[in-house]
Amino acid sequence: MLDYGLDLSEIALEVALPDLRAEGDDLDAVVSAEPDWSRPTPAPRWTIGHQVAHLAAADANVLLAIRTPEKFAAVLEEDADAVAAEGAARPRSELLDHWRAGRAEVADALGEMPLDQAFPWYGSESTAKLAVALRLMETWAHGQDIFDTVGVEHRPTDRLKHIAALGFAGRGLSFYAAQLPLPTEPIRVELTGPDGAVWGWGPDDAAQRIRGSARDFCLRITQRRALDETGLAAIGDDAKAWLENARVFL
Incomplete structure (x- = not known):
């Protein structure tokens, strides 16, 4: 299971x-x-x-x-x-x-x-x-x-926060699907919402970090955009591996 x-x-x-x-x-x-x-x-x-x-x-x-x-x-x-x-x-x-x-x-x-x-x-x-x-x-x-x-703009809303939270909570799925070992270090994710507010998950002092817009993060974890089509930035090998293999479903 x-x-x-x-x-x-x-x-x-x-x-x-x-x-x-x-x-x-x-x-x-x-x-x-x-x-x-x-x-x-x-x-x-x-x-x-x-x-x-x-x-x-x-x-x-x-x-x-x-x-x-x-x-x-x-x-x-x-x-x-x-x-x-x-x-x-x-x-x-x-x-x-x-x-x-x-x-x-x-x-x-x-x-x-x-x-x-x-x-x-x-x-x-x-x-x-x-x-x-x-x-x-x-x-x-x-x-x-x-x-x-x-060709209609998919206007970002604060509803993205639920999707981003799901993506963060299920980050292990990305490693599982890629047959990679689970990270041993915590990862901090900081995303900018549609109104400019910053949403954060993970320890503030984590060395592994991901930053970018909430929309880009959600597009990436749902595999609607390639990583190089987003403005997401990662610090640390585990954070980079997560973004490279990001998904929130099998």
Whole structure:
């Protein structure tokens, strides 16, 4: 079992849950205004329709894991590309309604769950707090693909703080995926938010450090931008290795 080993103390559900809804609404406004969902996005072989279908399927998987956890193992056998293609083949209006209903249902279900109630999630377990952060991250990341496709600015907001906190908490995943040993020294991350405020994680006196904008950090950990396409700076071998292999999902 993969243990995410996440310290989510920085994420407050009462703030993150409304932010999850808002992130979905922002993306909804963009996809609703785009008539051609067959346009290819930066993800190989995925159109806008594939992106929306993937988000809808992920929402359905969360509901399955919460309500019938004994059936979740079947999800692990699914091919994400095939599921996205099947969803993308649905009429645009039908898929849009399906995604809207699903994301609202997920937000309601996560908001009603006890904070310590665990449910299965891709080789590990999740909780409401982790699931909200993961859904926000995925909505933002796949949304970035769509924003890039239609040429609309993906305006950074303070919602990035939840994604950055998730990325910091799950930094071990980057080393695990790259088959690198976990860092033995602490890493300090200092990111500049959209309003100029500095968000920090890790010990103030850590020798290993990462600095840059919150947007660049989130683009990097969601693998939406190559490291050299960001303004992120790293001090120390472990910090550099993290950025070179950054990810927040397997």
